[in-house]
Amino acid sequence: MRHIWPFLLLVACDTPFHAPNEEVFVPPPEYREWHRGIEQCSRRRGAFDAITWIKADLGPNYIGRTEGRKVWIDRDWLTSWYVVSHELLHTLIRDGDHRSPLWEACGVQPNRHLRHP
Numbered sequence: 322m323r324h325i326w327p328f329l330l331l332v333a334c335d336t337p338f339h340a341p342n343e344e345v346f347v348p349p350p351e352y353r354e355w356h357r358g359i360e361q362c363s364r365r366r367g368a369f370d371a372i373t374w375i376k377a378d379l380g381p382n383y384i385g386r387t388e389g390r391k392v393w394i395d396r397d398w399l400t401s402w403y404v405v406s407h408e409l410l411h412t413l414i415r416d417g418d419h420r421s422p423l424w425e426a427c428g429v430q431p432n433r434h435l436r437h438p
């Protein structure tokens with residue numbers, strides 16, 4: 322476990338992610354409901370109110386992105402249960418490689434048609 326920490330620090334100190342036209346926004350009420358759903362299927366608890374929501378033009382390769390408790394949603398996908406819930410699961414399990422069975426259990430596994438990394 323000890324040598325995992327320098328790697329995590331290195332990632333944390335990496336250049337912060339930015340996308341064009343970023344704007345922090347107040348999540349609509351359904352995001353809180355979707356968070357509850359993801360908490361239930363994953364059996365994890367998270368602090369919904371600690372999440373910073375950012376809408377942006379993420380470009381062709383991303384529609385959502387999560388770093389810690391910062392979540393970016395592409396402006397065209399703000400009302401998508403799939404995209405928001407997928408990113409919410411990232412805030413709960415920190416599994417950047419999507420290897421956990423929880424992605425499928427929650428119905429939010431990465432979908433290449435949606436061009437999620």
Ligand SMILES: [Zn+2]
Pocket residue numbers: 407411419431437438
């Ligand atoms: Zn993902």
